Amino acid sequence: MSVAIIIENVVKRYEKTTVIPNLSLQIKNGEFFTLLGPSGCGKTTLLRMIAGFNSIDGGCIKFDDKVINEIPAYKRNIGMVFQNYAIFPHLTVKENVEYGLKLRKVPKSESDRRVEEILKTVKMYDYKDRLPDKLSGGQQQRVALARAIVIRPNVLLMDEPLSNLDAKLRIEMRSVIRDIQKQIGITTVYVTHDQEEALAISDRIAVMKDGVVQQVGTPCQIYKRPTNIxxxxxxxxxxxxxxxxxxxxxxxxxxxxxxxxxxxxxxxxxxxxxxxxxxxxxxxxxxxxxxxxxxxxxxxxxxxxxxxxxxxxxxxxxxxxxxxxxxxxxxxxxxxxxxxxxxxxxxxxxxxxxxxxxxxxxxxxxxxxxxx
Known part of the structure; x- marks a missing residue:
């Protein structure tokens, strides 16, 4: 079941450097929310804090009304899509997608049904018996997306998932991601430094600089009425x-x-x-x-x-x-x-x-x- 994400006065430090000084955001249930900014602005750090991969040095993060600061990553019920796909090279498409269901001990009949359903959704069912090295970059990204979604997470997190693809494929895949996210209705937090990509797929965008949110709004609002230079x-x-x-x-x-x-x-x-x-x-x-x-x-x-x-x-x-x-x-x-x-x-x-x-x-x- 999808959730809202509430980020309240969050702080992140690395040794003596404060990467995120005091950040607050509210991400609505079911929306496609993008963290946009230049390299080093803190957007991936914030995403990893939501995922549970990075600790939180101040403030709190909630899924709906539940504070998740101390909940380990594997118990947060998140789906994660990485920049480098991170799919297993020795497993077939089907085996990659069902991996998370096996870890959760989902009954085989239910697992098979869910895997078939999501592979059809991402248009990869006909490739279910192929190994990753027989797939294009876009096909591998679809497999990574299917694997993240099939476990039915509360939140889908995506860290620069299209940066390794060529320009034409990036345009194609961002439409795929957007369509699937709307079809499933899952709360999605998407990290990118590509402003065109953010404008094309987001419900709302948070523009970040030096760990500080500069503006939050719809793509149209931010483009037409930016808050600063x-x-x-x-x-x-x-x-x-x-x-x-x-x-x-x-x-x-x-x-x-x-x-x-x-x-x-x-x-x-x-x-x-x-x-x-x-x-x-x-x-x-x-x-x-x-x-x-x-x-x-x-x-x-x-x-x-x-x-x-x-x-x-x-x-x-x-x-x-x-x-x-x-x-x-x-x-x-x-x-x-x-x-x-x-x-x-x-x-x-x-x-x-x-x-x-x-x-x-x-x-x-x-x-x-x-x-x-």
Whole structure:
């Protein structure tokens, strides 16, 4: 039976280093929840704490209302899918999948029925008598998934399960994992550093940095309204441009230069006149116009349905060391294609851009959700 996972003020230390200082999360019963962040941010450490492989140095983890801190891993009734599959090379597909049922002393008739059922679910029944070395990487991952699910765990934990697969197979397998998880309805915690993967499969995402949760929300919420610049640049691509706030007659404006400013009705009431800000504009939030940001085209890359252009701002007011920005041109919407050194104007979509304070730690748009 699936459970909710409650993580309250959890701390993890390795010798004198605190990897997770004070982390709290609530993962709903039956949801697909992803821990996303760069290498070393603590996401795998947290997953291993839920599994019982790592000790907990502070706080508590609950399955529903039951504290599991002191419960050993083998008694937590979890299913685990690892990065390297961890299936037994000397056992057939069927024998690998039934292994956990044998350890639990499930009667053979029941075991056979459950193994057949899950192998059909993951579309591996026709391969049940093969050894792992006769399977592709994607097929081996399906076997690992079947073995984790067949024991009917309360929680399914997945640690970068697709990182060893090629790009095309990763896309195929993430759909398989998502479909099976929804079909079975099991609470799933998934670890990845691949933001595209997280956006594609998750009900909710927790973005982590240095052991701290930066934002929790649906893929759409996090992509559209990131809580800070780290999230804005880690999830997708963003152009970061320096600007100032101007308040006139109660109206709020973002001023890019002496020739261009935009009126914004969704800025926080806490912004101050003259305040320095950073504007985050995703490539698809820019369009060619007769006014706006004056830019110089560096190059265009053709991707079939669209062209991705790199450009620099004439005013050179880009935030950060990388001065190259991007915008996307849908080829179905235009007959004009840009060339290197073309000078054009780009106008942002006011309803979609984000505005951050000077150090990028706070989003100044009104409808940002820190924790959904």
């Amino acid at each position: 780290f999230v804005a640049t880690f999830i997708g691509s963003s152009n970061l441009i320096k600007a100032k706030i101007n308040i006139e007659n109660g109206e709020r404006y973002v001023v890019f230069n002496k020739d261009y400013r935009i009126k914004m009705n969704n800025l926080s009431s806490n912004v101050k006149d003259g305040q320095d800000v950073i504007v985050s504009i995703r490539p698809e939030e820019l369009k060619i116009a007769n006014k706006g940001l004056k830019v110089k085209i560096l190059k265009g890359t053709f991707f079939g349905k669209f062209i991705n252009y790199e450009f620099t701002l004439i005013d050179d007011n880009v935030f950060g060391e990388n001065k190259v920005c991007e915008f996307v041109q849908d080829i179905s919407d235009t007959n004009k294609f840009l060339r290197e050194n073309d000078i054009i104007y780009l106008e942002p979509d006011l309803s979609r851009i984000n505005v951050f304070n000077e150090d990028g730690s706070i989003n100044l748009i009104e409808d940002v959700i820190l924790y959904e």
